[in-house]
Every structure is written in C-alpha cells, then in structure tokens.
Amino acid sequence: MKCPRCESEKVNLLTKAPVDDAWEVYICETCTLSWRNTEGPNITDPEKYDKRFKLNPAEFKELDQIPPIPELKK
Amino acid sequence: MAYRDLREFLDLLESENQLVRIKEEVMPEPDLSAIGRSAPDMENAPAVLVEKIKGYKTPVVLNVHGSWQNHALMLNMPKDTPVKDQFFELEKIWDRYPIKPVWVDKKDAPVKEVVIEDDINLFDVLPLFRINEFDAGFYLSKALIVSKDPNKPDSYEEQNAGTYRIQVKGKDKVGIQPLPFHDIAVHLKHAEEKNEPLPIAICLGNDPVLSFMASTPIEYAQSEYDFAGALKGEPIELTKSENGNLDIPSRSEIVLEGYIMPREREIEGPFGEFPGSYSGARLQPIVKITKITHRQNPIFENLYLGMPWTEIDYLMALNTSLPLYKQLKRDFPEVKAVNAMYTHGIGTIVSTKSRFGGYGKAVAMRLLSTPHGMPYTKIVIIVDEFVDPFNLEQVMWALTTRVRPDKDVFKVPYAPGMPLDPSSEPAGMHTKLIIDATTPVAPDFARDTELLAVPEKAEEWSKTLRDLVKKGGNK
Ligand SMILES: [Zn+2]
Numbered sequence: 001m002k003c004p005r006c007e008s009e010k011v012n013l014l015t016k017a018p019v020d021d022a023w024e025v026y027i028c029e030t031c032t033l034s035w036r037n038t039e040g041p042n043i044t045d046p047e048k049y050d051k052r053f054k055l056n057p058a059e060f061k062e063l064d065q066i067p068p069i070p071e072l073k074k
Numbered sequence: 075m076a077y078r079d080l081r082e083f084l085d086l087l088e089s090e091n092q093l094v095r096i097k098e099e100v101m102p103e104p105d106l107s108a109i110g111r112s113a114p115d116m117e118n119a120p121a122v123l124v125e126k127i128k129g130y131k132t133p134v135v136l137n138v139h140g141s142w143q144n145h146a147l148m149l150n151m152p153k154d155t156p157v158k159d160q161f162f163e164l165e166k167i168w169d170r171y172p173i174k175p176v177w178v179d180k181k182d183a184p185v186k187e188v189v190i191e192d193d194i195n196l197f198d199v200l201p202l203f204r205i206n207e208f209d210a211g212f213y214l215s216k217a218l219i220v221s222k223d224p225n226k227p228d229s230y231e232e233q234n235a236g237t238y239r240i241q242v243k244g245k246d247k248v249g250i251q252p253l254p255f256h257d258i259a260v261h262l263k264h265a266e267e268k269n270e271p272l273p274i275a276i277c278l279g280n281d282p283v284l285s286f287m288a289s290t291p292i293e294y295a296q297s298e299y300d301f302a303g304a305l306k307g308e309p310i311e312l313t314k315s316e317n318g319n320l321d322i323p324s325r326s327e328i329v330l331e332g333y334i335m336p337r338e339r340e341i342e343g344p345f346g347e348f349p350g351s352y353s354g355a356r357l358q359p360i361v362k363i364t365k366i367t368h369r370q371n372p373i374f375e376n377l378y379l380g381m382p383w384t385e386i387d388y389l390m391a392l393n394t395s396l397p398l399y400k401q402l403k404r405d406f407p408e409v410k411a412v413n414a415m416y417t418h419g420i421g422t423i424v425s426t427k428s429r430f431g432g433y434g435k436a437v438a439m440r441l442l443s444t445p446h447g448m449p450y451t452k453i454v455i456i457v458d459e460f461v462d463p464f465n466l467e468q469v470m471w472a473l474t475t476r477v478r479p480d481k482d483v484f485k486v487p488y489a490p491g492m493p494l495d496p497s498s499e500p501a502g503m504h505t506k507l508i509i510d511a512t513t514p515v516a517p518d519f520a521r522d523t524e525l526l527a528v529p530e531k532a533e534e535w536s537k538t539l540r541d542l543v544k545k546g547g548n549k
Contacts, residue, residue, distance in 0.1 A: 005210075014197075014244065014245065015195055015197045015245060017128075017129030017130070017197075018129065018130060018131055018195075018197060018198045019129050019130060019131055020128075020129060022128045022129030023102075023128070023129050025197065027211075027243065027244065031210075031341055031355075032210060032211065032241070032243050032249070032340065032341055032342070033210050033211060034210070034211035034212065034242070034243070035204075035211075036102065036103060036204075038101065038102075038103070038128075039103050039104075039204070040103075040104075042207065043103075043204070043207070050207075050208065053208040053344065053352075055341075055355065060341055060357070063341065063355060063356050063357050064356045064357065065339050065356070065357045065358075066251060066252070066253060066254070066356050066357070066358050067252055067253070067254040067259045067262065067263065068254070069266060069337050069339065070263050070266050070267050071267070072267060072268075072269060073267040073268060
C-alpha cells in the first residue's frame, strides 16, 4: 500500500474500528496523512489524490517551524 | 443559571427547538462533515446530535454555537434577541470580571467518572472524522487546551485555556498548532529552553461559555475561567488534572492529558481554515497522550469550519467585536458599536457620532492601531451613530448615500496584515481600505440632507402587529 498524498510505502495500520470491524484507519509514517479505508478514492487512491495537495517529502525540511525551537538555556 | 455544562446546554437547546437528533446510523465520512456544513446554512440553525456513527461507540454534537439563536441562549437571553442587543448584554456582563472558579475534589468531578491509563486509543473514545477533503487527517477543532508557564508553575492567572487545532496522528499521539503570538507558545518556549516536556490537558465538550472564552483574545495574565464565570454570573467548577497540576473544567465530557514533546517538530496540515481556504503544511509540535478521563456516556463535541459562515464565525463574532469596541470607546466615547464579525475582523464596521469633520477617519485609524485591528482588519467601514453596524442593509444604505469616493475612501499601503488572509501578499502584509460612510459635520460640509423621520406612533403599531402575528393574524 502507498500513501495517497506522498506515495511513501511506509504506511501502517493505525487502528481498526472499535465496533463491528466497520473500517480501518491507515497512517503514512512519512507525511502523517491518515485516512479511513471507507473514504472515497479522492482520498485513498494515490492516482486520484488531487495534484494540488500532493507532497514531496524531500521538501519537508524547508517548511516553516511553528513555533521556532528556542536556544537551550542552562 | 440555566445550564452548568454541555449536556445541560444541549437540554436547553432541545427544549427551545434549537437541537435536532439524527438517530439513523451515519458514516464518519462524508456524513459528519456534510452535516456540520449544512446546519449553519439554515435559518434558526440548530445544534445537531448524531447518535450513532458507524464503527464508533460515542455520539457527536455539531453546530452548538452555530446560530444567533443558540448564541443568545448561551447568554441566557430569549432566542430571538437581535445581534446588537446580544452585543450590549455581553458588554454588560463582561464587566463582572473576575468571578473566581470553585475547585471540586477529583472524586466529585464528573469528568473523572472513567479513567483510562492503559492501551490508550483515541478512536475508542472519540468518533474522529475528516472535516474537509484535503485535511491531513482527523482534527479536533473545538478543544479547550490548558497549559501553565513552567517558570511559574503556581501562577493561576498565567495559566492559559485556549483553542488550538489538533491533528490526530496515532492512537496516543496528536499534533498541535501553537502560533507564536498565542499564549501557549510562551509556555512552550520556556519548557523547550529547559528541554522539558510541557504538560497540557485537551478538554472536549465544555460549557459553551468556556468554548467562547477559549477563542477570545484577552490579555496574557487574564483568566479565561474568571471571564467565563463573569459571563455566567456564577463560578465555573474546576478540578485538578491527573498530572501536571493543571486546572481543568470538572464538567467537561472528555479530557485528554499528556505533554508536548520538547524540541521536536513534525509535519502538520494542511487544514481548511476560517477564511474559506486551506492553510498549508508546516513543522509543528507533537503531543503524547498519557491519560484519558471522561464522563459516563460521553458526548464528543467538534465543529465544522470552512467557507463563511460556519459555526466558528458565530463563535468568534462578538468575542472579537467586544474588545475592539472597548479599546475604541476609551479614546473615542462617541463610538456606539463595533461589528468585527466578518472573517474574524478582517472586515470591520464601526458606528460613531462625529465630534467634528473627519472624525470617522480618525476612528478608523485608531481601529487600525489596536492589537487585533492592526494585523487583522483590512477593510474598515465607518457609519453614523444611528446606523446599526450589525445590520448590513443599513450599512449598504450608508455606503450608497453617504460615501463620496473622491474624499471618503483611502488606502494605507503595505501595512501589517494577517497571514491566514489569502490575499495578503507577501503573507502577513496587506493594504488597508478605509471607507468613511458618515454624514459630514462642520467644518466639513455636504449638500443639505434631511433624514426622513419615523411616523409618530410607529413603535406602538409595530408591537401591535407583532402580537397579531403571534396570535395567528386575528382571522
Ligand atoms: Zn505520505
């Protein structure tokens, strides 16, 4: 299975439904996107995920930090 | 007081026909998001209690604050109270600050009825769902989050209870967005300077005045709890968190306790925000959840936000307007009311009497130098004292009959802006637009205009007509 957003293959089962095994939730360890297997292909299918919201993990380091990490004080 | 907590407020809403229940089972997606979007679009919009969600045990309530009727009931006013009257009621009860809380023992606190310490899985308790299509995950959008300054662990006043968006990232892990200008960021900075975890409590399903105060921009050393007490006219009940010595509402539905991991950041977002567009992905802190406490049969409260108006616009409407009004009124006593409820004050309308020519422009410039108005407000409209700034039909009348664009409209280029305003360019800079829609007074002048008066006895007759309608028309 691939992450629909960043196409990383580091995808884990996050949880199963507490009742009736109704669904499963997956999470991408690379970009932290999570999704439920009962959601539409617009969310779950890497081919159909909207291109405007795709992410490239190589660029994560350049993202802003909110808030910035302060200097250590002794 | 008519209610003490969320469930009593829901009873009140139901008795006033301001709550509907959905009894058939719904899917978490796309139903819950669609319900949250649809409810505030209705006239007299109700809160919606969804009793059964596929795969989950807990019900969810949406749109608790999402109409002027519900907002009036929160303030203990009749549900048909006009917005302007709610504004003046709020002004009045605001001045009762502070009303100090009372502390109850953990054994008497409803939120401690169930304590979960082992095998924590947020999905067991919370019916989590995706709010908008390209949100990075399932979000808590209406949590009251408590933290203390680690350098002043005994300071009750500097304890903060605010609302910050939370992205669920694991069974016992969430992401949080402490914006640098918000109080929790000060607490986090002090913890991170010492490389210490910052204990927090994420409180869900609260007394509606607590949600209201958690999103109000009060001063750093003021207490949200003391204000909530003032709004209610009686103390809020608090209790102690299991860890971290935090003061939490004793009647919350669910509390997630944990700590922000120091000096770590991880990708968070995007998330659909109140200006009606997505805010991007950034590196933000992570919270480890160590304990969950909740009431028997808890109710999960969350809100939908997106293209205005949604529930959050009602929640942030008067609590943004009131502080601006108080700040203007101090220096310009002629100011009558401030409506800063459009997109969190990015558009603001002020009604004022003009002491002398050009006064409206001076009031606008003062607004643009207040703590909230300086970065947020981009479009200012000033109207006469007899125009209700909450009544857009009257404001449009003022624009069409009082504005001469050659002298009443001006711009302040490249002034402080609000980064979440998608038109700010670069993000956080924008040009201000000021429209003075007041009637000129000396030494300014205009063509003679005489306002039409209201016919004698009109007030009597409107009461008679209203009563007749209530009785069904006198058939
Ligand atoms: Zn991914």
